[in-house]
Amino acid sequence: MKFGLRTPFLKKRIAARTSWKRVVRHSLGIKAPRGLGWLTDPKKAAYNRVYNRTTFSIDSLFRTGRRRAGSSAAGLLAVLLLAPILGLVHLCSPSPSERATPRTATAAAVSPPRVPDPVTAPRPLPTAKTRTACKLRSEIGGSSPVIGRVLARQSVEILETEKHWQRVRCSGGVGWIHDGCMATRP
Numbered sequence: 001m002k003f004g005l006r007t008p009f010l011k012k013r014i015a016a017r018t019s020w021k022r023v024v025r026h027s028l029g030i031k032a033p034r035g036l037g038w039l040t041d042p043k044k045a046a047y048n049r050v051y052n053r054t055t056f057s058i059d060s061l062f063r064t065g066r067r068r069a070g071s072s073a074a075g076l077l078a079v080l081l082l083a084p085i086l087g088l089v090h091l092c093s094p095s096p097s098e099r100a101t102p103r104t105a106t107a108a109a110v111s112p113p114r115v116p117d118p119v120t121a122p123r124p125l126p127t128a129k130t131r132t133a134c135k136l137r138s139e140i141g142g143s144s145p146v147i148g149r150v151l152a153r154q155s156v157e158i159l160e161t162e163k164h165w166q167r168v169r170c171s172g173g174v175g176w177i178h179d180g181c182m183a184t185r186p
Contacts, residue, residue: 005055005056008058126157128156129182129183130177130182133150138175139176142178154171166182
């Protein structure tokens with residue numbers, strides 16, 4: 001029995017969804033309800049149940065929505081595998097001072113830091129927390145392209161509000177999320 005990440009097979013995946021048996025079964029409406037495998041082939045059903053509980057696919061790491069009981073182990077394993085990689089990326093990225101344009105070493109080129117006027121200083125943006133995990137979209141609307149994901153109970157800065165959509169800034173970037181995802185409002 002396998003444990004951990006399932007080996008991804010794109011060819012088998014496509015073949016399973018395009019087989020003539022499946023097309024005929026779905027077009028005629030002859031599809032067995034969930035759980036009937038225990039009656040037709042109990043040995044195969046038991047094997048599949050154990051296999052699905054002890055393994056996970058790459059898709060399950062990025063999928064939101066319906067969660068199964070064993071998916072927390074997949075998430076933990078993904079975090080353990082990706083944490084060192086993300087740490088290296090963070091260590092290798094230049095600091096904000098290194099990203100700034102290079103200045104000359106002369107004393108005339110160095111200017112004192114500008115202190116913002118308290119009257120005209122920008123106000124901090126309102127923040128809120130999301131209620132559920134949701135998609136970060138490039139434009140307003142459920143059919144607009146998804147540019148990222150926002151986790152449940154994640155703090156976001158609200159930049160703009162329009163109809164039932166809010167333009168937010170979060171770790172995933174800047175984009176629009178639906179008002180129904182927000183747990184707290186400013």
